[in-house]
Amino acid sequence: MGIPAAFRWLSTKYPKIISPVIEDQPIIMDDGTVIPVDTTKPNPNGEEFDNLYLDMNGIVHPCSHPEDRPAPKDEEEMMVEIFKYTDRVVNMVRPRKLLMIAVDGVAPRAKMNQQRSRRFRAARDAKEKEEDKQQLLKMLQKDKKSTMQVQPVEEVVQKAFDSNSITPGTPFMDILAASLRYWCSYKLNTDPAWAKMKVIISDATIPGEGEHKIMEFVRSQRNSQGHDPNTRHVIYGLDADLIMLGLATHEPHFRVLREDVFAQDSRPRLCKLCGQKGHDAANCRGEAKEKEGEFDEKDKAAPLKPFIWLHVNIFREYLAVELNVPGLPFTFDLERAIDDWVFMCFFVGNDFLPHLPALEIRENGIDTLVAIWKDNLPHMGGYLTKDGHVDLERAQLIMAGLAKQEDAIFRRRKETEDRREAGFKRRKLQQEKQQQRNGKGQQDSPSYRKSRGPPPETFAAASMNLISVSSIPKPAAHSITHDMVVNRQAVDQANVANKSAASVLKSQIQSLMAKPKEQAPAPAAEEPKEPTTEETQPKSPPSALGKRKAELITESDANSPAASSGVETPASGEEEATDTVRLWEEGYADRYYEQKFKVDPKDVEFRHKVARAYVEGLAWVLMYYFQGCPSWEWFYPYHYAPFAADFVDLGKMTINFDKGRISRPFEQLMSVLPAASRHAIPEVFHDLMTNEDSEIIDFYPEEFDIDLNGKKMAWQGIALLPFIEMPRLLKAMEPKQKLLSEEDRARNEPGKEVLIISDAHPVYEDITAKFYSKKPVGEKISLDTKLSEGLSGTVEKMEGYVPHGELRYPLERHTFPDVDFDRSLSVHYEFPTSSHIHKSQLLRGVKLSPPVLDRSDIEILKGKGRNAGRSFGGVPLNNNYNRNGGRGDRINYGPGGGNNRN
């Protein structure tokens, strides 16, 4: 459930799962010396942790385009940022036993489709942004040629790092891996808090998504002897579903660590064009950064963004209350119920399937499913899932329960939207009147007078443009943008935000330039002016609404005054893509299949086929979460989901997955990157992406449609990209493989996990004696869990490594030193393999933490739960009796259960 709204929903419904992280800060002395935090001291959070897992892409991405600073200017600077951020996270947690760093490796095919869509969009947005910039620059030059010299754009507006390089197989990922290995060794040499810590690095050469490699590790450990059932785990990452993964391990002492997305950000916003402080995009002159102080290091005043914990143990308490069904014909097993709940969350959103049309996280889709599940559980004879396997017959009952109310859900959704729209229009009108008054008043305000601003009229127009973009009162937009800032999706869309700013600016300038020259504004960067709405609105950026606005500007006649009025117009009428499916009207399924799938509305068998593929997908995701990737090649072959009503006879289905072939890095790159990002792919393949005669040129469209599919925001829409046909791709790549350089070829090979420990660790002697003594016992040994403090697995001698040799800093500028006498040991590491599957059971000897929820928490939750998920009723569209279905009496969604049943 990588969707941004999920986190907001969880934290609202289960408030106590979140608590702030208490973080010690380094002390800065008067003379400027810094006393670092001594992390060997007890954790200020009042509890110690054993293992910290870093889903590293959640660090690399934000470091590549930080919100509050200019982007790092080169890879070395970026690595240093990554070290800093990682150091902070490690210091927060102070893991006493293990640190695992997992970078995304090649992904299962099912995931690649999403990656492809994100990266194609990112490239398209980047291209538009670049065009905007160029145009802006031209205009600036024209405007100011008499008064100032404008520097070339490349020097001023820092070249944005192409985040598409954060994909396995790129040279960047090589540098990242080498840097991380160096840094961890360096820390083991220099930081006493690391002395007893084992470090595992799973870089991009090891297949699998970062968080799933972490899960596999946790499963492998809990299945092994020597594992402490009371190990305290912390996982850092940005995905909202890490907490689901935490639940899925059935390790109760599990926490998720992440930045606090709700924290009020008091730091100054940066210009979205040049990334500097002191002005916004509207006033950007594209000038080189002025140095503040001698070393340009005065940023330390900015407070660090706080972090929060998400407690799996408390979440388990909530679920124990919420999911409990009294009077079952079998005993209630919380562990199994949790698995069913996690499974149902997949229906509402996951990275591998489009969500079911009837289920929206914001409409409490999960509650709807929980209600259905609770009503059905007594009839199902058992749980929906078992250790990662779906019981299809039972799944059919859940789908049938959902189908009962599907029509009503769509109808209510429309009603709600219409009401909202009406309210919005009313507010907007009021607001416009208000703004007109304010606009006039502003002329006399002191802050206005202070700035050597543009003539009154023009300024008012310009500021109104900005206001209307960022302050569009879109219901739920606030929460979305909040979440998006820290969610990966948001990061991927940072370009969208930039684009919108640039476009808006462009249009402003264009409209200003249409006026007589002497009236043109002299952008005021000398004095920090009253922040515009854009600055004060925290985290407005990824408002795709803004993007769509911006597109509108670009499309309209930019030089006419209409451009600005276009900007003012909110998200209504004219830009609403007409929804021709009209889910709220009878016959919607026919229209849906006809328009989206282009099949005959009478072809019911096709619908069932789609539904079967979807169920296969659900089974795949469940396995992926609980047992590891069941098939590296499987994917859902449609852009759209079926309706609940299309699921029939699931009990007769059998689902088998074939492990399949794991893609090589270059195949993944060719599958997910657009031609514009081909710099990240070896040159020999470029031709395939760019040459019109390439046999696979159809995989790399520059233009593609985005179907809003009933949604409001462009980023919520579906990118209608053609699916990669693997055999064709492989065939086209085949003849080029032999042209690869030695270096590239190496980058295409799968790698191995690395274990790094200090010579102060008890297992150091054991391993070095076995590998490097005069009588080595071999190249590969099993770890002694007593000495390794619970870590199971095998280690293998690493080529080229000798104990106590030299540690070299892998980058150019030597921001960090070489170490002459390296006290860290590096070996290859393999997870313990077990032919036995993960079981969703607590381990023996586990000591559950004392309950945190009190009676009132439980009562509140129960109160919410009584009618949760039942508000849609169950009235089919074509059924006109009892229009109020569900509002009065409680509805039962169990088999045979109808309206008004208790």
Next chain:
Amino acid sequence: RFFIDVNRLTAATTQAPVKRPREFACFSYDKNHNLRLDDSSLKWYYPPQAHELPANLSTGFDKFDKHDNSQDEHLDSLLTTIAHHEQQTGEAIDAKFVTWRGMMTKLMGAPYDEDGFEMNATIFQDCIFIEENWDFKATREAEQHGSWKGPISSQQMQFWGYKFETLATIPRPWGETSREEIENRDKEIVNNKEQYCSVVRSELGGKVLCLGGEVDAIWDYKPKTPGAKIDWVELKTSKVTQSNRDQFNFNRKLMKFWAQSFLLGVPRIIVGFRDKDGMLLNIEEYSTQKIDEQVRREHNSGNWAWRPWVCINFASEVLDCKLFSFRFN
């Protein structure tokens, strides 16, 4: 017969020195109670899960596959195992006493025991072999069964203990055991013929002992290093304590649990608490060492009916040759 002066023992300020028991051999009885000189009957501890409680400990009593204990088995299997060990190593064991752990438990508990017992001892090549007087024990047990007036037969109550063992153990480590196997433990036929026995060397009051005794389960895994501490688990059932009298009785029982576990170096005692009808309600974990510590700490509070050093010192004195020579005369 000799006189035990409990007051003298209680007042003692020193305890006879003890050395941690180390397993040097083991044997198994299979499901048919055939002897095997290996660890094939070793079990892993995995308790019934929260949702499986309460569990009826009487389920399957009618199908109980019960060991026929009407025959005196003497020290046979222990001696076979020791002999095998001596053959393997080519060295005789250095113990001065060889017996079942149960005999030592009785000796240790004797200062607080009201029932009494009889043992037979044999000296062979400077080593004393002690075993229970079978006839005495058989007669005593028959009397007890005969006088039992409770609503539930003493056989059934004995079964509860075996049932609990079945519910709380698995034949392979958890990671290698299927969910089905774990969830079907309640349906398994309870069998008390199958056993794993540990054979240890320990020292008590300077005397080297070789003890054999059944251990119920292992917590995690048996270390490969010989003589290393082993995470054994002792499984017990007891009635939930509701009154002071229950508590007093339970403390008494704890003494037996402690002595038993102490003798084989079992660090963990798991008690399944049941109600009077044999419904298993909850499970509690005790650390052998902490029972010992707690008793010492509460030495003067009077809450505890027994003192560990009394047990140890007494057993040590009994084993002293003087007492033995006195007895043999």
